[in-house]
Amino acid sequence: MQRRLVMRSLAAPTALLALAVAAGGCSLFDRSHEDEPAPTIPLPVPPPPPATSVFNLHRSSDDNANVIIEKVTLEPTATTVEMSYTNAGRTGTEIMLAPPGDPEVMFLEAGAARAKLRSADGIATLPSRTKVAPGETKTFTIVFDPLPPGTRTFDLYEGEQGKMAKIGGGSFWVFRGVKLQ
Numbered sequence: 016m017q018r019r020l021v022m023r024s025l026a027a028p029t030a031l032l033a034l035a036v037a038a039g040g041c042s043l044f045d046r047s048h049e050d051e052p053a054p055t056i057p058l059p060v061p062p063p064p065p066a067t068s069v070f071n072l073h074r075s076s077d078d079n080a081n082v083i084i085e086k087v088t089l090e091p092t093a094t095t096v097e098m099s100y101t102n103a104g105r106t107g108t109e110i111m112l113a114p115p116g117d118p119e120v121m122f123l124e125a126g127a128a129r130a131k132l133r134s135a136d137g138i139a140t141l142p143s144r145t146k147v148a149p150g151e152t153k154t155f156t157i158v159f160d161p162l163p164p165g166t167r168t169f170d171l172y173e174g175e176q177g178k179m180a181k182i183g184g185g186s187f188w189v190f191r192g193v194k195l196q
Contacts, residue, residue: 066091070195077189078182084190085154089166094123094130094159096171100138102147109144110153117141119174121188123159125166130159167195 068089076082081101088095102108112135113119123130137155139145147153162169170191172178177187 068195072193072195074190074193077191078180078186079188082188084171084193087193087195089162089195091164092161093133094162096123096157096159097154098157099152099154100147101152102149105149107146107148109146111139111141111144112157113174114140117174119176121157121159121171121173121177123162123169123171124178125162125169128163128166130162130169133158133160169193169195 070087070089072084072087074084081103083099083101084096085099086097088097100110112121112132115132121132135155135157137145137153138157145153145155170178170189171193172189173187177189180187180189182189
């Protein structure tokens with residue numbers, strides 16, 4: 016009994032195929048449709064990410080409330096950090112950045128990615144110094160290599176020693192966990 020069922024199930028499709036071929040509706044060897052392009056189904060295209068993202072932050076340094084990240088601009092080619100420094104003291108002071116290649120050069124970290132300092136405007140790089148009078152605020156811009164797309168949090172360190180510095184020493188400009196929102 017089981018053998019007949021198997022034979023019937025195999026025989027039925029074969030009979031239908033033979034009937035379709037005989038009627039001219041189908042052929043296993045008919046290749047007349049091969050010149051026709053295959054139908055295409057359009058796939059949805061995601062919108063391109065914005066070329067530039069700007070974040071207004073006003074975020075103080077972890078160790079010095081007078082050093083502030085005012086704005087961060089993320090671009091495919093660079094990350095720009097606009098900062099300010101206010102001399103809250105009674106005497107003049109000097110600010111400066113270590114130049115690229117110096118062990119104390121600023122850098123950004125986002126996870127395992129590190130963005131190196133490229134240039135600065137409005138603040139001197141060593142050996143030069145920018146003088147800041149009592150009560151005066153200096154604004155400056157620092158340009159780094161681009162952070163990875165989708166970065167939402169990063170750290171800014173003044174060199175490797177700044178990265179290892181304990182909060183409260185006041186010697187380094189350190190910004191940990193800067194949120195871009």
